[in-house]
Amino acid sequence: MSDDAPAPADNAGYDEWLDALADGEGYALVCPDGHGSLPPRRVCPECGAAALAEEPLAETGSVETHSVVHVAGPRFADDTPYANAIVDFGPVRLTGVLRGVEPGTDAVAIGDRVAVGVEERDTDGEPLVAFRPTDGK
């Protein structure tokens, strides 16, 4: 998606973040006290600090929880069933779809390491935060 001329931003801050994540350059915003957040931000949501630095995300994160969605809205109609996960990357956690596994409650375990990237929704090709296992599962 970043090979072509960039599409006009619908959600400035978020769109740039998603493009960076797709290029393997995902980041968190981190305030001087170490609180992490995701863009767009003017201040830290925890403490209000205005000095927010972009800090690169680690290459892999740790699964904190997961689920398998069977009933979805129209934008995910052709994606079901799919696994969702919340993954800890240190200063921030990310929410995304788990790819590269059969969706099931045992598709992944809490504490498993996964990599993050941007993939396409099956339903309409729109970009989506996606995780893939890194241990060959």
Add this chain to the structure above:
Amino acid sequence: MTDVRVAGVGLTRFGSHPDRTGRDLFATAALRAFEDAGVPREDVEELNYGNFMGALAEHQGHQAPLMAEAAGVNCPATRYEEACASAGVAVREAVRTVRAGEADVALAGGMERMTNLPTDEVTEGLAIAADDLFEVRAGVTFPGAYALMATAYFDAYGGSREDLAHVAAKNHANAVPNEYAQYREEVSVEEALEAPPVAEPLHLYDACPITDGASALVIVSEEYAAENDVDAPVAVTGTGQGTDRMALADRDHLARTPAADDAADAAYADAGIGPDEVDVAEVHDCFTIAEVLALESLGLFEPGEGIGAAHDGITTADGDLPVNLSGGLKAKGHPVGATGGSQIAELTRLLRGDHPNSEHVADAEVGVAHNAGGTVASAVVHVLEVAE
């Protein structure tokens, strides 16, 4: 500070009314609340009205003046939107207004119309209570978010789908005698376990239904009730509200609901009571796991202990601490923007002794209502006490 009484309550039957407009649903609830209260409409000085997705479901914004008309009142009218806690915050504002002496009589409640939309559009509509950029675009649905919390809970504290099925069976059993409930049939633990998955680990009977309905309460000052000989034996003695980070991923705990902890702490402090004094509770069981999280935030069970409450018979109708005697959102139904008002209507009836399930709490004097928005980024807790 003025003490606040619930003078009257009104509900529509919760369920599927695909042909009934929102204004007609709220008009019905308000009519019943005025009949119950014996308070004249012209004494109402404020309408506090909750609604979540009326702009999507009925293409209708600016609903407060419309609902003032429907209720037959002419006063300042405001709509409150806090997802599934919309009516809870509306009632809270009515309580605060009457307490502050700004009004002697307020009408509060809410309405939601949902079954006129196809299920996938309701699913998408409910999802707008989550963070659009970082959750909805990542595939998180409303059941999916609670499924993430359930997995995290099982990992942190233990528990099983069977424990959750006991919550479903309990609340369905409670709804059987309730004339306002959407589902008045029992569901067994086995049926709940065998139902198809919605968002695993949650299955069909872990989830509340899609519901149309409205709730209305006539809230008055103690002085107004005394001067006008209004029978209003139940007082609202505590109110509290809490807010958390919007996205589940940004919370301190994935298996706890700190916003509800804050709301409960504030409501108990306001009422001058502790959780050990609570006799009966109506809590926001949009999913079975949500009832567990609510019990723990309310301080009725320690973190990790709420999961066994239904299974062990503590929160069943005949248990020591009956929870969701109305049937809860689970079986009574969940018209999102009406639910917070409905919980207080049900608690009022339970404490007054005119609820079909009042026999289970004949000696109860203190009730607590817990209403949550989204994945509990918003929470409202009220304490009700028998004052006379």
